[in-house]
Amino acid sequence: MTNTMWMRGVEWAAAAAADPHACESEWDRGEGIALLEAGRFWDVLSVPDRLGLLAMDLLWRPARPSPGPTLVDTAAGRVGFFLPPDPSAGWGGAGLRYATKGSWVAVPPPYRPARFLEWLVPPDGTGALHEPGALEAALRRASGTLAVLAPLCGG
Template identity: 55%
Template sequence: MALTEWTRSMEWLAAASADPGACKHEWQNGTTGVALLAAGRFWDVLVVPEELGLRVADLLDELPLLDRGPCLLDTRRRRVGFLLPPEPRTVWVGTGVRLLGAGSWIAAPAPHCRWGALRWLVPPDGTGTLNIPEVMEVALERCAGELSRLQGRAAPAARDRRTALL
């Protein structure tokens, strides 16, 4: 990640913190390298089980015309979080799926962190690019179906727009 892109990414991500200066200081000089960021203002976070989230991240990576949004991996909790535009009326349904919006907080490493138990699979680019909910819906549905077939279960039927089935 080039220095200007890293700086832009850090500024963009730190803006979601209650104290952006302290957040940036922790990322650069702190002991944990992790800061708390508020969801719901600039972005929401769709949290899915790790196995499904990694498949979705791989699928999104294969779409050449798609500008992927940030994606965070938490190997300790076995979860993947995708940053989406904040939409308070959106409902995502599925086993192990949570949408973190206004009033929720996430722990996030510095944007350049691509190693460790908490790391970015796709770091923020600093321009505000987020994952597209409609694309996420299709990707989640497809990957959930693949996992269901691999595990010998039938995939659930689609219910509603922007409803991720897992």
């Protein structure tokens, strides 16, 4: 990513903060993680890391556009996919968590990890998000693959 893309990504992410300027300043000083409100610019679907990483592999194909912003939380073992806001979205299933209006998401700066949070795909500042249908299809395929592998891996 170019410096311009990093800067646009920072502005895009910080726009969801209560005080975007203070958020950007904290990130510039290396002070880590901001709590950003979901539901206005984006929602976040959080899934168990094995499922999320396999789904990312399925989404990241040469013939497809780059996936939307995606976070990994190594402490919690979760992957968060940034989606268009939709408080009525029917995301459900074992281990799925959906953050929309009224929820807060811990977010590191787009240009470096902070403690246990890291961007797999940082925001590029264009506002591009995951397409819900493509993400749902990738999660279904990934879930099927994990179900087949579970008996082989003793899980």
